[in-house]
Amino acid sequence: MNRRKKIKQLLEAHAKKANAKKAPKKKSTYISKADRLKLAAEATLRNESPADIEQIHAVTEQAFLNAPHTEHTEQFIVKALRDAGALTVSLVAEHGARVIGHVAISPVSISDGAANWYGLGPISVLPAYQGKGVGAQLMEAALAAIAAKGAAGCVVLGDPDYYSRFGFRVVDGLVFPGVPAEYFQARAFTGAFAHGEVSYHQAFSAQA
């Protein structure tokens, strides 16, 4: 290697080191249990209002940005459900004046003709607020809301570890075609489970 090239490399390495020193340190993402509980306690839940629609769209879009198993259409699904009058439950979680989370519940149909069954989702929490108990609050409140409306039960499609903590479980013979059985779970409010193939509202095929 000639000397000029060697000096150039040394200068580049030095500049890189100096820049690294100048770069601001990344903020720690660690949040203590006490702070998590504080944020969860500060979040308030309420039904959506027309003024929330844009924020719900943004929260849903951002929540799913880096999520696995998504086609990034969840924000369109929420809108299509609303437009079709099929948002049985639409709750927002607010922190200050900011919408930080949202959950939707809509009716599903089941091939055995069982009535009053619903599907929970999409559920979204802004990435910066995830893991602080907001999602759990939305889940509990949304399930309580449909139970109060006389729902027979609710299904969910998603991470089995997450949903099982809210009383959902895989039910033999209650299926959503095309997904592995462990990703489709149900919770009955009346004791009896429906059986058959479950179809979500046609809004779930919304692409824009």
Ligand SMILES: CC(C)(COP(=O)(O)OP(=O)(O)OC[C@H]1O[C@@H](n2cnc3c(N)ncnc32)[C@H](O)[C@@H]1OP(=O)(O)O)[C@@H](O)C(=O)NCCC(=O)NCCS
């Ligand atoms: C899924 C989601 C709504 C959960 O909201 P959240 O506010 O982060 O959840 P919480 O803080 O209430 O979490 C409750 C518990 O579930 C755990 N959890 C969160 N997401 C999980 C997941 N995908 N799988 C398994 N466990 C999960 C948390 O670690 C927490 O456990 P802990 O109480 O033992 O610490 C949120 O993470 C999100 O918006 N994710 C992206 C969108 C998405 O995947 N939605 C679900 C599919 S419809």
